[in-house]
Amino acid sequence: MIEKLSAATVRHRHVVLTLGLLLVGVNTAAPPSASAVGQRLLFLLSLTALVLAAVVMGVRPASFVVQPQIPAFATPGPAWTVFFALGYLGPASAHIGALLRATRQGTLSTFDVVLGVLWVVLAALMVTWAWRGHGVRLEPFGVRQTWALGSLTVPWAALLAPQVPSAADRRRSLPMRITEPHLVRRRGIPRGRGALRTDIVDAGFLAAAIGYYVAHPEHRAAIGGQAEYDRLRAALSGGEAALPGRE
Structure with missing residues (x-):
C-alpha cells in the first residue's frame, strides 16, 4: 500500500x-x-x-x-x-x-x-x-547525480563496478569506485563526493545496474530506451550481469 x-x-x-x-x-x-x-x-x-x-x-524501489x-x-x-x-x-x-x-x-x-x-x-x-525529482541517472555517457544546488557526472570510463550491498543494508549512499578523478565533472555544490544517494532507490539494484554497464559498454548507447530497460531488468534478474552477488 x-x-x-x-x-x-x-x-x-x-x-x-x-x-x-x-x-x-x-x-x-x-x-x-x-x-x-x-x-x-x-x-x-x-x-x-x-x-x-x-x-x-x-520506500526504496528497485526500479528506474x-x-x-x-x-x-x-x-x-x-x-x-x-x-x-x-x-x-x-x-x-x-x-x-x-x-x-x-x-x-x-x-x-x-x-x-x-x-x-x-x-x-x-x-x-x-x-x-x-x-x-532530483536523483541519480544512468546515461549513455556515464552516471549523473543531481540535486537542487548542483550535479556530479562520472563517465563510464572512470568507473569500476561497485560492490553490491546486501539486501539488509539500508545505507543512504553508495560509494563509487572512481579510477579517473580528472574525468569527473562537478557543477555547483554536488551532493556527496563520489557517492550516490540510495535513500530513494534500492542500493543493490542501483549497484548492479551500474556494474552491468561498466562490464558491458556495448549496451550503453541504448540507455534511455524502453527495450533496453526491459533487457536490463531481464539480465539482472537472470544473473547475466556477472556481478558480485549480494553479500
Whole structure:
C-alpha cells in the first residue's frame, strides 16, 4: 500500500504540487473570514502531508524511470519531498497572508519583509526540488547525480563496478569506485563526493545496474530506451550481469 502511494505520488507529483500551490494562492487571496477557514484546512493538510512524508521516506524501489528524451534511466523522484513541500506550503501561506494583511493595515516592518522573503525563497526551493525529482541517472555517457544546488557526472570510463550491498543494508549512499578523478565533472555544490544517494532507490539494484554497464559498454548507447530497460531488468534478474552477488 505504501509503495503504491509512493509510486502514484511520484508519477503525478506535478499535479499534486500544482493543486497545493493553487490552494495556497486561493487561501492567501481570500478575505479574512474565509481565510481563517482556509488556514485550518491548510494546517490539517500540512500535518497530513508531513506524516505521509515520514511514512514514505523509507520506500526504496528497485526500479528506474525510463526517460527517452534525455536519454537516461533515472531513479524515481522521492515521494517524501513532494509531501514535505506540501507540508511546508501551509505555514508559508499563513505567513504570506499575515504579511499581506500587515501591508494593507500599514503595520509592515522591515523584519516582516525579510522574514517573508525567506519564507517565499524556502518554499520555492522546496517546490522546485520536489517538482524536478532530483536523483541519480544512468546515461549513455556515464552516471549523473543531481540535486537542487548542483550535479556530479562520472563517465563510464572512470568507473569500476561497485560492490553490491546486501539486501539488509539500508545505507543512504553508495560509494563509487572512481579510477579517473580528472574525468569527473562537478557543477555547483554536488551532493556527496563520489557517492550516490540510495535513500530513494534500492542500493543493490542501483549497484548492479551500474556494474552491468561498466562490464558491458556495448549496451550503453541504448540507455534511455524502453527495450533496453526491459533487457536490463531481464539480465539482472537472470544473473547475466556477472556481478558480485549480494553479500
